[in-house]
Amino acid sequence: MQLFTAQSIGQRQSVVVTAQLQQAIQLLQMGNTDLQSFIESQAEENPFLEVGTRAAQPRSSRDLTLPSQLRSGGDDWDRIGQLAADPGPSLYAHAAAEIARLPLSPAEAMMAEAFLDALEPSGWLGQPLAAIADRLFITEAEAEQLLVKLQRVEPAGLFARNLAECLALQAADRGLLTPAFSTLLDNLPMLAQADLRGLCRACDVGMDDLKAMLRHLRSFNPKPGATFDATPIPQRAPDLIVTRGEGGWRVDLNRSTLPTVVVRSDEARRMSRREVTANAYVAERLSVARWLSRAVEHRNQTTLKVGAEVVRRQIDFLEHGPARMRPMVLREVAEAIGVHESTVSRVCSGILIATPQGTFPLKTFFSAALANREEAGEAGSASAVRHRIQKMIAAENPEEPLSDDHIARIIGQEDGVQLARRTVAKYREQLRIPSSVDRRRRAIVSRM
Template identity: 70%
Template sequence: MQLYTAQSFAQRQSLVVTAQLQQAICLLQMPNAELSSFIESQSEENPFIELRLPPAPAPASALPRGVAAAADDDWDRVASLAADPGPSLYVHVTEEIARLGLSAGEARAAAVFLDALEPWGWLGQPLDVLAARAGLATDEAEALLARLQKIEPAGLFARTLAECLRLQAEEQGLLTPLFAAVLENLPLLAAADLRGLCRACSCDMDELKAVLRQLRGLNPKPGAMFDAAPSPQRPPDLVVTRGPEGWRVDLNRSTLPTVVVRADAAESFARSAAPYVGERLSVARWLARAVEHRNQTTLKVGVEVVRRQRGFLEEGLSRMAPMTLREVADAIGVHESTVSRVSSGMMIATPQGTFPLKSFFTAALSAREGDTAGSAAAVRHRVRQLVQGESPEDPLSDDAIAKIISDEGVTLARRTVAKYREQLNIPSSVNRRRQALVTGAL
């Protein structure tokens, strides 16, 4: 046996994930606001990068026929502004405590109770714990709590749901013996056991329903009204409008950032800094190209999605067509993972509302021969429609819903209806009937 050494040469190709490639991949899934923040942070480190908003409109000549890019359709910024929410719960209660005329010691103890107030208006800690922290005896803490519970709106500083509702009922003159008995048996009401509640309260069904109508007028979370102002809606990254020649898609110009390379600034640097200037200029030019590539890829994905979802744009969720990432990727000539990254964080404004771009990718369900396959999103919408239109006295079972949708052309199993119903947070038919009893719909 002989041992010897030898050298051989071979060529091979492999993809090296460089730092710039990783950054380019991250740029694909950044929404406009996040992209602006990223470019701004880069401009702080690189003197040759400048963030500018908004850029010039993109040309529409390269888009497919029938789906064009809009020229200057900016998102209405005024519509995304939140209304003035007014004072917060903490500020409101602080002002009300100052009007109670408490002594200095009581005011310090009241501050302990205020710190324990939950956003919905209840106390978040037991009274004995708060009394020990405030240096009060139990009876003193009870007396202070009774004064704090006089603060408007009624129900603040309650320790339980029953106490919160009791405070409001007392203020409105509703606290009859029957009303108090109902509050003592709230678990039966939560289980929609109205017959059991009648037995526990020694009343008939008509008397109980009269109390329940009064109970539904109370607010179980009185503190939530101070923090209930809606947060500003995030502006979309893509805007869809209908023009004379069909549907048009555009990048949202009011929030879309662009990178300006300040090459002229390099002349102000000394020759000794030439290596630094060259490296920073290279980074700036690469970032400008990467952002432009991100914008063009986003626009291509949006255009293809709109082309495939014209039925949804014209008629709503009931016409949502099945569509996969691979179909869009093959149509625009990119990898499936690229479409997934682009659609993961983007929002698109349509005449039907503003939706995550990802929500347009939905699986196809089997259909009868000759019928068009429906999408999972359209079927979920149909399930919601059927439940909303059902009779409260005779709610539709999962089997009944499956039969109705199957008769309409999409083959659907009962377990699929149950799965979609749970995704939509719709209770079962039994629980829906119980809720109808509690809410007085029956």
């Protein structure tokens, strides 16, 4: 066999993902807030680039190829309405202030810092007492004595090590910690199983006395620290706004949060005249600024196209609510507006849309179609079925909760959507709704 080297010339086509193309793809996935941060970071490196405070109106409905009932409007998002109220002191600050009021020695006050560090948002201790004692170089008995003092702070239940101890601290604070109540707290698993007769025997009380104890127990807070750190997550302003106009539904970019790219061409010309040697640098930076301006404009137009097509297909949802959500997939929207399916997917991943039914991620409107009977008409969506299940369980008789199989039969008979029992169970778990057995147990305990 003879080996030799040779050169050949050929042509081939391939897709090269340049740095600018990667940035353009990233821009499609950004909401208005992330987009502004990105443009600001670019402006720090480019002297010919600035961030505008308000975006210009989209070119026109003709440029966007939108129907007349979906043409762009001009309503701004009320950002003042999204400002959260003062949440007050944090759990750590409150607990530290309460400990400062206790009659502790200087050494105990220093050791209390270790308990504060172990405090979880629920108000419970997040570390075993033995671990805290080892950290402080004291015995577990000494740590137990200090913990008893710390558990006197308000609200009652802070620094508890488990649920039973948390409830016991609150019962003692109200003067309800009788031997029978202590036994009830020692048998919380029986209460979770709604074994009321077994609890009567264990506590050596009658059913009426047990009902009275359960009424007191329901008034306790199992997580007393949650009221301090329950700061609401600030709602990000939507990127698209849907409103009803005289001619139908209108879709608009949220101009109050949408940044614009300002290209400082005049400054570039002045610098070129003043410093001839800087012409190459000026041309490169000015080219980058102009490209970013075009990329942001393309991102805005694509976002508006996708949002408008989604709204056009989900008008029943806008008028009647989640129960009328239509099934829709990415491919349908992509074919309707003439873009690739991956482009629609990227746009929907980071965009929020405000509708009369609430503010949702744009991807919420994409839901698979479920099988139905031929006489039932159009196929139902998974989102609509989940909403139907939620409403059925909310309206059920607590003493006779609907089983998953029963829910599947009702939806099949009334809505024509064929569901398996395991499908109902999956949707119920996604909605964080307990099973019918657990709902029945809770109903038995709640009516005590």
